[in-house]
Amino acid sequence: MEQHDLATVNQEHLTAWDRVLRARQPQRPHTLDYVFALCEEFVELHGDRRFGDDPAVVGGLAAFGERTVVVIGHQKGSDTRENMRRNFGMPHPEGYRKALRLMRHAEKFGLPLICFVDTPGANPNKESEERGQANAIAECIQAMTNLRTPIVAAVIGEGGSGGALAISVGDRILMQENAIYSVASPEAAASILWRDAARAPDAASALKLTAQDLYALEIIDEVVPEPPGGAHLNPQEAITTLGERIRAHLDEVCAVDLPTLLERRYAKYRSMGRYQELADVLLRSVRRG
Amino acid sequence: MKELFRRSRKSFSSAEITEQAQIPDDLWVKCSACREIIYKKQLYDNLKVCPKCGHHMRMSAHEWLGLLDVGSFSETDVHLLPTDPLGFVTPDESYAIKLKKSQQRTGMADAVVAGVGSINGVVLALGVGDFSFMGASMGSVYGEKMARAAERAAEMGIPLLTINTSGGARQQEGVIALMQMAKVTMALNRLAAAGQPHIAVLVDPCYGGVTASYPLVADIIIAEPGANIGFAGKRLIEQIIRQKLPAGFQTAEFMLEHGMIDMVVPRNELRDVLARLLRHYDRRRQSERLAASQAAYANGRP
Numbered sequence: 073m074e075q076h077d078l079a080t081v082n083q084e085h086l087t088a089w090d091r092v093l094r095a096r097q098p099q100r101p102h103t104l105d106y107v108f109a110l111c112e113e114f115v116e117l118h119g120d121r122r123f124g125d126d127p128a129v130v131g132g133l134a135a136f137g138e139r140t141v142v143v144i145g146h147q148k149g150s151d152t153r154e155n156m157r158r159n160f161g162m163p164h165p166e167g168y169r170k171a172l173r174l175m176r177h178a179e180k181f182g183l184p185l186i187c188f189v190d191t192p193g194a195n196p197n198k199e200s201e202e203r204g205q206a207n208a209i210a211e212c213i214q215a216m217t218n219l220r221t222p223i224v225a226a227v228i229g230e231g232g233s234g235g236a237l238a239i240s241v242g243d244r245i246l247m248q249e250n251a252i253y254s255v256a257s258p259e260a261a262a263s264i265l266w267r268d269a270a271r272a273p274d275a276a277s278a279l280k281l282t283a284q285d286l287y288a289l290e291i292i293d294e295v296v297p298e299p300p301g302g303a304h305l306n307p308q309e310a311i312t313t314l315g316e317r318i319r320a321h322l323d324e325v326c327a328v329d330l331p332t333l334l335e336r337r338y339a340k341y342r343s344m345g346r347y348q349e350l351a352d353v354l355l356r357s358v359r360r361g
Numbered sequence: 362m363k364e365l366f367r368r369s370r371k372s373f374s375s376a377e378i379t380e381q382a383q384i385p386d387d388l389w390v391k392c393s394a395c396r397e398i399i400y401k402k403q404l405y406d407n408l409k410v411c412p413k414c415g416h417h418m419r420m421s422a423h424e425w426l427g428l429l430d431v432g433s434f435s436e437t438d439v440h441l442l443p444t445d446p447l448g449f450v451t452p453d454e455s456y457a458i459k460l461k462k463s464q465q466r467t468g469m470a471d472a473v474v475a476g477v478g479s480i481n482g483v484v485l486a487l488g489v490g491d492f493s494f495m496g497a498s499m500g501s502v503y504g505e506k507m508a509r510a511a512e513r514a515a516e517m518g519i520p521l522l523t524i525n526t527s528g529g530a531r532q533q534e535g536v537i538a539l540m541q542m543a544k545v546t547m548a549l550n551r552l553a554a555a556g557q558p559h560i561a562v563l564v565d566p567c568y569g570g571v572t573a574s575y576p577l578v579a580d581i582i583i584a585e586p587g588a589n590i591g592f593a594g595k596r597l598i599e600q601i602i603r604q605k606l607p608a609g610f611q612t613a614e615f616m617l618e619h620g621m622i623d624m625v626v627p628r629n630e631l632r633d634v635l636a637r638l639l640r641h642y643d644r645r646r647q648s649e650r651l652a653a654s655q656a657a658y659a660n661g662r663p
């Protein structure tokens with residue numbers, strides 16, 4: 073695993089909130105920017121075959137280097153009009169069911185899966201609940217835990233809670249330098265735990281949602297550098313750098329035989345969590361004390 | 362644990378519940394749904410279901426153990442204790458202190474009780490959430506206990522029963538908490554490979570990261586009448602759509618109507634329904650064993 077000394081990559085000292093703002097920068101490259109720049113012969117596939125076609129999730133077949141891969145990603149817009157159409161990258165259940173269908177497609181044809189994560193979260197509205205948002209996310213997670221093909225996921229902007237996890241369980245999880253990944257939005261956490269949404273910058277810092285934090289916590293596999301000032305200032309360089317790193321990780325996971333890969337994926341997620349485990353004797357003394 | 366089940370009941374042992382009812386200082390309780398004043402003993406004898414309106418009140422994890430055969434439960438993984446991996450501090454209190462207070466108040470290490478027990482003699486692994494411990498939010502200990510319950514069930518070749526209530530992933534553990542959704546789901550693959558069922562019971566309330574992970578991909582999903590179940594909280598949705606949600610939105614009945622769960626089962630019938638389901642899987646195993654022994658006999662290797 074490569075370690076980048078971020079202080080030397082760009083001479084900045086950024087707070088967690090600075091990263092949040094950069095992660096949300098509308099001019100950051102989004103999923104389709106990466107796909108069109110890094111892949112050839114992209115064929116977008118539509119629809120979940122059950123209800124509809126969610127514009128907040130895109131995916132399809134693409135040539136990435138010498139490999140054909142399946143790509144799936146949340147899709148934000150770069151302007152208001154596009155964002156309205158894409159629902160700001162917040163999927164409805166049919167978005168996750170489209171993703172699920174594409175995961176199965178990748179598995180069926182032995183194609184590696186590349187996922188781009190960029191969502192504030194799964195869409196919280198009435199229709200999403202009626203159509204089973206929880207079930208749609210749960211099914212994606214379940215599929216990815218034992219999908220019989222290599223999976224590399226990259227967080228390219230916002231990794232918003234369960235709605236992000238639904239397409240980012242895999243063999244390698246990368247995050248761009250200014251991307252964030254969080255159990256809850258800083259605003260939501262601030263309004264619950266600080267009782268004031270305006271305290272979002274404090275919540276952002278407490279939640280340890282930056283790529284640097286999550287690398288230190290061994291949740292992600294690599295922090296991918298961005299151009300000075302952030303990906304939005306030089307999208308082409310950001311895209312090229314991430315493309316190289318995805319390529320390197322894909323080469324590694326594709327070289328591993330499938331049973332070993334699945335065993336490693338099991339071990340990777342099974343080991344996530346921080347707890348203490350006391351021996352019986354010790355526990356009794358703790359309870360007495 | 363055995364002392365909890367001094368009394369055996371036809372459908373559901375409420376020994377532990379009745380024990381609490383003997384506390385003399387508040388003999389009467391008010392039903393939060395119909396506002397009726399109920400004699401506490403009557404309420405607890407009725408498995409904490411309001412005798413007037415049928416409202417299902419919340420049960421502690423230990424109260425839920427009354428679902429099992431008397432004396433059959435043995436708790437596992439009691440040594441798992443939560444930590445404060447992020448050093449999470451808010452102006453009100455730190456996560457470390459909040460944990461300590463919750464532990465003192467509830468007598469639990471964290472929000473899940475796990476173990477092995479039986480229902481009508483069928484042995485199963487069990488994981489039960491307790492809403493009184495930090496809203497049964499899913500952190501590392503919650504995830505680890507559920508994952509181990511699934512792996513234990515797989516190893517022992519027995520079904521897994523989870524009773525789920527939660528406010529969602531535990532924010533104080535950040536993305537580590539989020540990853541528990543994947544971890545428990547991962548462990549359930551072992552159970553599936555072992556050919557054993559996961560039966561999930563959803564009780565009030567069940568939201569967020571817990572709903573959106575292992576319970577909703579269970580083989581059988583049961584919910585209690587009136588239980589609030591959903592992904593996003595009602596208040597959040599109302600804020601966003603700027604209108605009131607209809608009555609009955611995100612209830613167990615709503616989930617049934619929208620095809621998300623198998624059935625809504627009142628608490629006093631739950632044990633019988635579980636017993637019947639477990640018999641089906643158990644009968645299947647018996648016929649498999651019979652077929653295996655007949656095949657062995659036919660091959661001259663009895």
Ligand SMILES: [Zn+2]
Nearest residue numbers: 392395411414
């Ligand atoms: Zn009532």
